[in-house]
Amino acid sequence: MSKKILVSLIAAMALLFVINRVEVMSGEHDKKNVKVSDSSTKKTTTATNVTKPVTKTKENSKETDFLNKVDLSxxxxxxVNERHAFSDEQLPEETGIIDSNYQVHADLVEPYNEMKKAAEEDGINLRVVSTYRSVxxxxxxxxxxxxxxxxxGMSDEEAKKETAEYVAEPGKSEHHTGLAIDLVDQPWLDAGKGLIPEFYDTKAGKWIDEHxxxxxxxxxFPKGKESVTKINYEPWHIRFVGVExxxxxxxxxxxxxxxxxxVEKTQKEKN
Ligand SMILES: [Zn+2]
Structure with missing residues (x-):
């Protein structure tokens, strides 16, 4: 009698054990499934929230601190672009000359000369093609x-249309500010190739981009940002904005x- 009970008990325990195993296994399996879907969806959230929170936050606050200090005035x-026209009255009086006879805003003279010197040390002879143009x-x-x-022989309308296609509209060129320089190097100038995107493929083009x-x-006007600037890639057109x-x-x-x-968004959020 007691033996029978014992056998039944053992059988019941064994059954429970099996059921448990199945549950545990299926549970693990479910978990695994969740994990798999995590890797494609939630993983980034987990990684950002758990793995790299410290550096990310630090970088973010450093970036925010910088953006908050930028003085847009x-x-x-x-x-200056298609939507923000410039008038000659906005031009500050301080001007300077670079590369013998090119007029720029005074703030550019020293940085430009330093850049030219550094390029020279790397075997590149930078040459200015265009700078300031008044409205x-x-x-x-x-x-x-x-x-x-x-x-x-064109009609009024035809003449205006033709001009608009080839001549920059007054007030909408960054060259009016005295802060822009069209820059190539002597060999490119000697080759008479003009201002074309292929300038980037030269040693000078890459040097300018890098330094x-x-x-x-x-x-x-960077490559891939044409939809923002509304202007094609111009590896020769540089614009002074200050080092930082x-x-x-x-x-x-x-x-x-x-x-x-x-900058506007960051400073707005701060206030
Ligand atoms: Zn230009």
Missing amino acids: LYELIL SYQQQVYDQSIIDNKNA CADYGFIIR NAKFIMANHLTLEEFVEL
Whole structure:
């Protein structure tokens, strides 16, 4: 009798054990499934929240601190584009000359000369192609182009359309600010290739891209950001924004438009 009970007990325990195992296994299996789906969806959240919180937060606060200190009212951060026109009255009086006879805003002279010297040490002879252009001069060029087109037999409308395609609209070029430089090197100038994106493939083109931020300049119209700037990639057009801003912009692959927006957003959130 007691033996029978014992056998039944053992059988019952064995059954319980098996059931338990199955549950545990299926439980593990479920967990595994969750983990698998985690890796594609939730993993990033976990990684950001748990694995790298310290560095991430530190970087973020460092970045926020920097952005909060940026002074968008400084002339060197002026935004001139399709939507933000420039007038000659906005031009500060201090000017200077670089590369023998190119007029720029005075703040650029020293950084440019330092950059030119550093490039020379790396065997590159930088040469300026274009700097400051006044809005009124651009207006003259623009108006004359329309007159020439009309003299060539075009209607008013046709003449304006033709001009708009080839001549920058007065007020909308960054060159009006005196903060922009079109820059190539002597061999490129000698080859007479003009201002084309292939300039980036040269030693000088790459050097400018890599080092300009150290002197306060950015590649103003970067590759892949055409939808933001509305201007094609221009590896030769650099724009002075100051060293700290330039380093931040270039390291984060931003355009000046995006940088200004980021600063505005950060400073708005702070207040
Ligand atoms: Zn330019």
